[in-house]
Amino acid sequence: MTVKETKKGKTSKAESSSDDDVTLSRKTKKETKKPAPKKEDAKVKKEKEPEEDTMIKWWEEGTQHPGGQHWLTLEHNGVLFPPEYVPHGLPCHYKMEDGKLKEIKMEPDEEEVCTMFAVMREQTRPPSDYYINPIFRKNFFMDWLQILNSNPERNMKRFGSKQHPIRSLEKVNFDRIWEWHLEQKEIKKALTKEQKLQIKKEKDEAEQLYKYCIWDGKKQPVGNFRIEPPGLFRGRGKHPLMGKLKRRVKPEDITINIGPGAKVPEAPAGHKWKEVRTDNMVTWLANWTENVNGQGKYVMLAASSMVKGKSDHKKFENARKLGQMIDSIREKYREGWKSPDVGIQQRSVAMYFIDFLALRCGHEKGEDEAETFGACSLKCEHINLEEERDHVVFDFLGKDSIRYYNKVKVESKVWELLRKFVKGKTPNSDLFDRLIPTHLNSYLKELMPGLSAKVFRTYNASWTLDKEFFDDPVSDSISLPEKLVYFNAANTKVAILCNHQKSVGKGFQKAMTVLEDRLKMLKNLYSRLEDVKELSKKHKNNWQAKVDEQWEKDEHEQQQAWLEQYGTEEEKTAYKEKRAGKKPSKPKTTTATTTTKSSSSKPKEPEKKKSDPKPKTKREKKQMESDSDSDIPLAKKKKASKSAKGDDSGSDVPKKKSKKTKLEKRKAFESSEEDEPMKKKSKK
DNA sequence: TCGTAGACTTGGAAAAATTTTG
DNA sequence: CAAAATTTTTCCAAGTCTACGA
Structure with missing residues (x-):
């Protein structure tokens, strides 16, 4: 199918960009609910203050400072530090040679790190299965051990040996601390409402100073x-460094960035900042270097602030600009497929992936990072051309190690090129060995100022959402829940395009079972009602009695069936007795309370009536036990296909270069080919 | 021509808040 | 009201991309 028309009106929306969506829905929600609830405590709900003065229309232009400066004046109160560690004083235990547990008392520094780990005991399922992850355990233990052995004198005094007695993580028993953790949770939960409120109030107060800054004279929300x-x-x-201790940040680690002449926030008593500077070419208020990866962390403004808004705005304007010339760009890369230059061929195919499949650019990753990939960094083993002619099966780990699995039909020419690129290479060599992101981006920049690989994602995501709305406009007459379903469906298209996925949480299987169960029950009820309807037609005169009888019979049969399958002996007996000494209960033929509330939940079944009968019979609610099998329906993929139409016109092909001197980093990782973060294990 | 540091965006998971159920 | 379910916010790791430096 050709897609020539790609421009849409000015209605392009944010789509997947969570921020925008969140902002939108939050607002809507608030307003909607406002009229309804009257709050007994007027103060609980903090309504938005007008703050008209800060409502400047920055998107309308003119508010830009020259030379790339982000601000002229900037005032803020620095940052908020987390509370100091409060030791609980509890020991852990260590399994000795004789199998006995020996109590190990700890100093606060030892205890703090120990507790960080001990408390993670239940994190045993993907994607947060850190507690049982060997890499995590090893890294944690190394760092903990370092603390345990950091003070030989102390150890000598306590244990009569310079080396701490703990040598192996497997022999450490954290039960006592785990119990303490559970207790703490209980305590927290048991607090009275007033206490909770009080705590929250104190927290809010502590935050006040830091929540906002004054940016060019305007009050702006700070993010983190x-x-x-x-x-x-x-x-x-498979991040090689997971589990390592991320150490406490001290004022001495922090650089403060603040406006000229503004009052410099004071460092906590007895401390000083690493540095205080004034740099209006950047937007951060403070920064420090995190010790695990050595990367900078920044305190910046919130997404709702002006700067972030501006930048977001620019992003979409940029994508819109791409929309104006997407056709010619598509022509260019199609042209590139025919170039005699392999570098250009590769670049052109990569662009096709980035555009057509919304792949990320894909930079090279280092030794100390998980191995993940994107368009430019794909390896030969990530694509399979054998399945079907002109089809490519992609299978690789992308950002956050989320699997990208997709079988797509591609242009014949692309398929042929890919076959050529792969030819004679080992599986783990670069598919595009002549292409690096820098070159791709600088080429894109030539095509359009401001263009880079990620702009395609923004553009295509917006285009996709837009197309949904355009092809199938919302009808005014549908209900709000229906509109929601409509909107979510469109949004899902975008999520599929961008390969956005969420892992199924702990409760998913259970929730699904309950839902399925309820569906089954409703269907069953529905058919019974149908039967009864027939029955009542047949017995015009004494339908009531007939219906009662039939109903009771059904009920009994079902109960029997249920008991047969799940019931305990006691339950069976109890039921028998109960039934013996009881007269038929009255059916609820005509329910007066049919709340016809559209099911709404899963869009799968076209449910009609939902006369939710909360069965009076002892419908055991413990059905969660059943725990039926099966796999979790997960990320199915279909691909929206849009294609670029092409023809010839491209002319001068930009210079290609690209060498690629990547040091072959042989990862000693086990090459377990399948390792989906998706298995579902029911724990007792 | 790289390689890298620095700055900023992305986006999933966990936590918190809110709403619905029982 | 408490517990469960759902929604919103917070958190922060993991990307992108450009400017610099040699």
Whole structure:
């Protein structure tokens, strides 16, 4: 199918960009609910203050500072530090040679890190299965051990040996601390409402100072003013450093960026900042270097702030601009497929992937990172051309180690080129060995100022959403829930395009079972009602009695069936007795309370009536036990196909270069080919 | 021609808040 | 009211991309 028409009106929306959606829905929700609830405590609900003065229309132009400066004046109060560690004083235990557990008392520094780990005990399922992950455990243990052995004198005094007695993580028993953790949770839960409120109030108060800054004289919300607390690094996928201690950030680690002449926030008593500077070419208020990966962390403004808004705006304007010339760009890369230059061929195919499949650019990753891929960094083993002619099966781990699996039909020419690129190469060599992101982007920049690989994602995501709305406009007459379904369906298209996926949570299987169960029940009820309807037609005169009888019979049969399958002996007996000494209960033929509320839940079944009968019979609610089998329906993929139409016109092909001197990093990782983060294990 | 540091965007998971159920 | 379900917010790792430096 050709897609020539790609421009849409000015209605392109944010689509997957969570921020935008969130903002939108939040607003809507708030307004909707406002009229309804009257709050007994007027103060609980903090309504939006007018704040008209800050409502400047920055998108309308003119508000730009020259030379790439982001601000002229900037005031803020610095950052908020997490609370100091409060020791609980509890020991852990260590399994000795004789199998006995020996109590190990800990100093606060030892205990703090120990507790970080101990408390993760239940994190045993993907994607957060850190507690049982060997890499995580090893890294944590190394760092903990380092602390345990950091003070030989201390150890000598306590254990009569410079080396701490703990040598192996497997022999450490954290039960006591785990119990403490559970207790703490209970305590927290048991707090009275007033206490909870009080705590929250105190927290809010502590935040007040840091929540806003004054940016060019305007009050603006700060995003992450809270310094990240120490913890165990939770790298995703097969991150080699997961589990390492992310140490506590001190004022001495922090650089403050603030306007000229503005009052410099004071560092906590007894401390000082690493540096205080004034740099209006950047937007951050503070920064520090995190120790695990050595990367910078920044305190910046919130998504709702002006700067972020501007930049977001620019992003979409940019994508819109791409929309104006997407046709010619598509022509260009199609032209490139025919180039005699392999570099250009590769670049052109990569562009096709980025455009057509919305793949990310894909930069090279380092030794200390999980191995993930994108368009430019694909390996030969990530594509399979054998399945079907002109089809490519992609299978690789993308950002966050989320699997990209997709079988697509591609242009013949592309398929042929791919075959050529793969030829004679080992599976783990680069598919596009002559292409690097820098070159791709600088080429894109030539095609259109401001163009880079990611702009295609933004553009195509917006285009997709737009197309949904255009092809199948919302009808005014449908209900709000229906509109929601409509909107979500469109959004799902975008999610599929961009390969956005969420892992199924712990409760998913259970929730699904309940839902299926309920569906089954409703269907059953429906058919019974149908039967009864027939019956009542047949017995015009004494239909009531007939219906009662039939109903009771059904009920009994079902109950029997249920007991047969799930019931315990006691339950069976109890039922028998109950039935013996009881007269038929009255059926609820005509329900007066048919709340015809559209099911709404899963869009799969066209449910009609839902006369939700909360069965009076002892419908055991423990059906969660059943735990039927099966796999989780997960990310099915279909591909919206849009294609670029092409022909010839491209002329001068930009210079190609690209060498690629990637040091072959042989990953000693086990090459377990399948390792889906998706298995579902029911735990007792 | 790289390689990298620095700055900023992305986006999934966990936590918190809110609403619905029982 | 408490527990469960659902929605919103927060958190922060993991990307992108450009400018610099040699």
